[in-house]
Amino acid sequence: MADISITNVIWSFNNKTKELLVLLLKNSEEQMWGLPTTYLRKTENAEESSLRLVREKIGVDLPLVNTEQLATFTDIHRAKKRELALTYMIYLPDMPGLVPGYGADDAQWFSIKPSSENYLLQHGKLSFETLDENIDRNEFYLQSDLFKNSNGLISDHALILRTAFNRIRNRLDYSPTILRILGPTFTLKKARIIYSILLRVSLTEIDNSNFRKTHKRLFLEVGTENIKGAGRPGKVYRLK
């Protein structure tokens, strides 16, 4: 009856600029940016489809455990034809190189950058106007009411992206899976950078010492940083 699309929100991290990234593709037909999307095949379940999409667009072959269901969007008017969007989230370290692939003219990592209270899509920085705090609470109901295409993204991909952002933020306290974008291990500094972006506060507002205390239950110490640089080398952790 309806077409089944699989849409991925793929997160990564720029180690040089310390930016939180999300992957967008430029649609050949409409020349608008949107999230990577494919169609579910007869022979695969949605998780497999989501990972196939990653393989096709980024050339990375991930095990099943690396994709995580976000939500399903079913609004009648969300696409030209009736189409359900089964959305997934994926966390990739190292900001892999991109190739546009079939149906896309361009592929780019967009930086999620808080600008005062808002996020704006400008100059390669992705940002939402008045990121609605209530979306996560309401994301499962009234999707049609929340439907707004305010960011110049294709279809309802702005809504999907906000839902993803809020989900990640709400999970920060007990399951900060977003830290996977830092690779298998990470320093507390990098973790704090991610937290500061998601919580939209400056890095100094997240106290180094207190962050260590309140989060050590989530992290496991596995060694010490061995990179060159000024200052004491940080300890290296991984997610428990």
Next chain:
Amino acid sequence: MADISITNVIWSFNNKTKELLVLLLKNSEEQMWGLPTTYLRKTENAEESSLRLVREKIGVDLPLVNTEQLATFTDIHRAKKRELALTYMIYLPDMPGLVPGYGADDAQWFSIKPSSENYLLQHGKLSFETLDENIDRNEFYLQSDLFKNSNGLISDHALILRTAFNRIRNRLDYSPTILRILGPTFTLKKARIIYSILLRVSLTEIDNSNFRKTHKRLFLEVGTENIKGAGRPGKVYRLK
């Protein structure tokens, strides 16, 4: 391509026996119990479909805000034909009367009752064998690995039910929407009963006084109980 089914996990509460209830229907064809299910129509989104199902089975007409997306199950072999299950949760007070309706031979409220470590489906009591604590964390990945039909429920409805149970339990601390089954207002005693069932501890293990202190941020006092009975009448609250 695939059929789209809408499956509801409908929760309620028995005010006399103080039991947490879930609605199951007996399938005419297979003579097995399962969750209420319908098929998505061209003219409706999934939330509307979920509420139509409630209306058809229980005769209650709810506003859109009363259904909440649980997860989408896409395993290739989850049904005889390829069929995606978009699942929703609904909280109904007063344990409404039931009519089997089309395709069902019986409709019943089943009590979720913890028996030691396990939950067993016996004598109208619904229960899971070794309710896996990890399902919620993993529910969005590896669904096919978790697929087990261990409760005599149709298809993968046992998995759906466990996913629902774990979701509710994890949300208890910050968004105890399950308390809607108590009606618009409730006493702390009743809230504690729900918590004790979900956390699988005895009522006395949830201290009355401390429960009040730790949960007052979630509840709003709206008056005092005016029912007849021994003991001081409890205050009445509603969800903030």
Next chain:
DNA sequence: GCTTTAAAAGTAAAAAGTACCTAAATAACT
């Protein structure tokens, strides 16, 4: 009025969170 029951309210100790400071480890500079 006294006893029983059930819930609200109080108290003190423990645990967790917060603001701020000191110590340690490294690089760069004189």
Next chain:
DNA sequence: AGTTATTTAGGTACTTTTTACTTTTAAAGC
């Protein structure tokens, strides 16, 4: 080599929250 700047680990005292337990209050039944 010794000093300084930089960065992160670790410590301390204070505040808030949670927890275990006790007391008070408000009703019903006799």
